Amino acid sequence: xxxxxxxxxxxxxxxxxxxxxxxxxxxxxxxxxxxxxxxxxxxxxxxxxxxxxxxxxxxxxxxxxxxxxxxxxxxxxxxxxxxxxxxxxxxxxxxxxxxxxxxxxxxxxxx
Amino acid sequence: xxxxxxxxxxxxxxxxxxxxxxxxxxxxxxxxxxxxxxxxxxxxxxxxxxxxxxxxxxxxxxxxxxxxxxxxxxxxxxxxxxxxxxxxxxxxxxxxxxxxxxxxxxxxxxxx
Numbered sequence: 001x002x003x004x005x006x007x008x009x010x011x012x013x014x015x016x017x018x019x020x021x022x023x024x025x026x027x028x029x030x031x032x033x034x035x036x037x038x039x040x041x042x043x044x045x046x047x048x049x050x051x052x053x054x055x056x057x058x059x060x061x062x063x064x065x066x067x068x069x070x071x072x073x074x075x076x077x078x079x080x081x082x083x084x085x086x087x088x089x090x091x092x093x094x095x096x097x098x099x100x101x102x103x104x105x106x107x108x109x110x111x
Numbered sequence: 112x113x114x115x116x117x118x119x120x121x122x123x124x125x126x127x128x129x130x131x132x133x134x135x136x137x138x139x140x141x142x143x144x145x146x147x148x149x150x151x152x153x154x155x156x157x158x159x160x161x162x163x164x165x166x167x168x169x170x171x172x173x174x175x176x177x178x179x180x181x182x183x184x185x186x187x188x189x190x191x192x193x194x195x196x197x198x199x200x201x202x203x204x205x206x207x208x209x210x211x212x213x214x215x216x217x218x219x220x221x222x223x
Contacts, residue, residue, distance in 0.1 A: 001170075030209050043201060043214035086154065090209060097142070097161065097208035098169060101154040 002027045002091050006102035013077050013109050021072040021105045023087035030090050032063050032070050037084040037104070046072070046085075077109045113138045117202050117215035124192055125223050132187045132218050134202030142208045143185040144169065145177065147198040148217075154201070160185055161208060192222040 003026035013019055023032070031050035037043050047054050047061040049070065054061050058077075063070040074081055084104040091098055115136045124130055136143065144159035146169075156169030160179040174196055176188040185204075189196060202215040 033212060035214075041199065041217050041219075043203075043217075045211055045213060048211040088154075088212070097159065098156055099144070099212065100156075101146075103151075103153045 001098070002029065002089060002100050004087060004089055004100050004102035006085075006087060006105050008105060009103065010106045011108070013107065015077060015079060015109055015111050017077050017109075018073070018075045019077060019107070021074070021085055021107075023070040023072070023089075023102055025068050025070075025087075025089045027068070027091065029065065029068075030092070032065075032090075033088050033099075034061055034070070034072050035086045035088065036081075037086065039083055043086075074107075077107075079109045079111055082107055082109050113213075115202055115204050115213050115215040117200075117218050119218060120216065121219045123221045123223065126193055127191050130189050130192060130220075132189075132200060132202075132220070134185045134187065134215060135183050136185075136204040136213070137183065138204065138206070138213070139182065140204040140206050140213075141182070142206070142210070143179065143202065143204045145175070145185070145187050146201045146203065147171065148201065149198050157187070157200075192220075194222050196220065197222050 005024045007022045034046040049063045051065045058075045060073045086104045088101045145157040146154045158177040160166045200218045205212045
């Protein structure tokens with residue numbers, strides 16, 4: 001199946017700092033999604049971004065499908081940004097559809 | 112409120128005792144799926160359903176069953192749970208397979 005690699009695996013930031021998370025994937029995909037898993041375990045969909053750039057408040061994402069990567073930007077980080085960030089890419093199976101997740105980037109934002 | 116609802120939130124059981132984790136969505140989504148999350152292994156797909164009465168295996172289907180008799184419900188069944196099925200389980204849905212995916216709150220299962 002398609003391989004999804006995220007970097008860095010761990011990241012510690014001081015509140016107010018900016019960061020960039022990267023997601024590389026090994027084959028062509030139809031779309032890519034970014035999720036945030038908060039410390040309570042909930043998975044929240046941040047972006048559905050097969051290509052191009054989207055922004056949502058302090059977060060933005062860019063996917064360059066032709067080069068097989070996506071970036072998630074967090075600006076002016078806050079402690080509530082802590083958690084694990086996952087990217088997931090989809091690929092079509094013979095009879096259906098699958099979503100493959102990367103191993104995630106664990107982010108800790110300190111006061 | 113549009114949501115994916117899983118129950119129970121926490122479950123402790125013993126080896127071999129059949130259990131069902133329920134999943135329901137109120138968004139009229141066609142596509143539903145189950146994932147398990149384990150430390151170091153990330154999220155892995157167990158089963159998915161493209162539509163009512165259409166289900167298929169994901170990456171780790173062994174030991175699990177699902178059914179999709181109605182569009183809104185997609186229960187996960189463990190006929191004979193074993194300790195290696197101790198995990199955090201998530202149900203998810205999207206309008207169509209290639210659309211934005213929404214997750215339930217998760218079910219933490221411990222099999223003793």
